[in-house]
Amino acid sequence: QVQLQESGPGLVKPSETLSLTCTVSGGPISGYYWSWIRQPPGKRLEWIGYVHYSGSTNYNPSLQSRVTISVDTSKNQFSLRLTSVTAADTAVYYCARRRYGVLDYWGQGTLVTVSS
Amino acid sequence: EVVLTQSPGTLSLSPGERATLSCRASQSISSRFLAWYQQNPGQAPRLLIYGASSRATGIPDRFSGSGSGTDFTLTISRLEPEDFAVYYCQQYDSSPRTFGQGTKVEIK
Numbered sequence: 001q002v003q004l005q006e007s008g009p010g011l012v013k014p015s016e017t018l019s020l021t022c023t024v025s026g027g028p029i030s031g032y033y034w035s036w037i038r039q040p041p042g043k044r045l046e047w048i049g050y051v052h053y054s055g056s057t058n059y060n061p062s063l064q065s066r067v068t069i070s071v072d073t074s075k076n077q078f079s080l081r082l083t084s085v086t087a088a089d090t091a092v093y094y095c096a097r098r099r100y101g102v103l104d105y106w107g108q109g110t111l112v113t114v115s116s
Numbered sequence: 117e118v119v120l121t122q123s124p125g126t127l128s129l130s131p132g133e134r135a136t137l138s139c140r141a142s143q144s145i146s147s148r149f150l151a152w153y154q155q156n157p158g159q160a161p162r163l164l165i166y167g168a169s170s171r172a173t174g175i176p177d178r179f180s181g182s183g184s185g186t187d188f189t190l191t192i193s194r195l196e197p198e199d200f201a202v203y204y205c206q207q208y209d210s211s212p213r214t215f216g217q218g219t220k221v222e223i224k
Contacts, residue, residue: 043217044204044215044216044217044218045161045204045206045215046215047212047213047214047215058211060211060212060213061211061212062212094160094161096160100166101149101151101166101208102151102163102166102172102206102208103151103153103161103163103206104163104172106160106161106162107160108159108160109160
C-alpha cells in the first residue's frame, strides 16, 4: 500500500519561503508523477503543480513565479518550495500521486499558517 | 482555466436515500477527463471515480458517475452512514487542473 507523508514547518512568516517534503513509502517514486495540492480554510482544493520522477514539472500559472517542485528518487521524496508567502498562502497542503491524470494516493495533509 | 461549478452546495438526505450531485464545467471536457473525490472532515480526499464513470479500486458499486461535455453527475444509489461527506469534482483535461467548490452531503 502506497503511503505519503508531508513534513515541514507549520508556521511561516510573511515574505519568507514555505518548504515542504513528501516522503513516499510502500512503492517506488520512479515511474509516476507527484503532485502538490492545497486547500485554504473553507475553500476549494487548488492544484499547485506536479513533478515527474525524471524531474520535469508543470505548475499552476497562478503560482508559477513563486513555486518550485523537485524530486529526489534516492530518498523516495519530492518537495515543494513557495517563495514570498502571504496570508493567502495559509492552507492545508497535500501531496499526492498522479496516475493517468488523477490523484489516487494522498498524504494526510499538513496545515501551514503564514503569520508573523 | 476550466471553472467547475457543483450543485447543490449542501444535500440533506437520510441513510438509504439516493444522492445525485452535479458538476458543470465552463467549457467542454474532452475524453471525459473528469474525476470525483470524497473528503471526510480532517482527512485527505479519496478518489472515487475517474474518466467520468470508472470506479477507482475498492469503491463500492453504489457510487456511479456519468456525463460528458460540460455536465457530469455523481450518484450514490443508497446512502450509507460513511457516505456523509464532501464531494469534489476535478477536471484533468487541461492545465491548470481545477476542482469544483464541493457538495456537502449531510444527514437529514
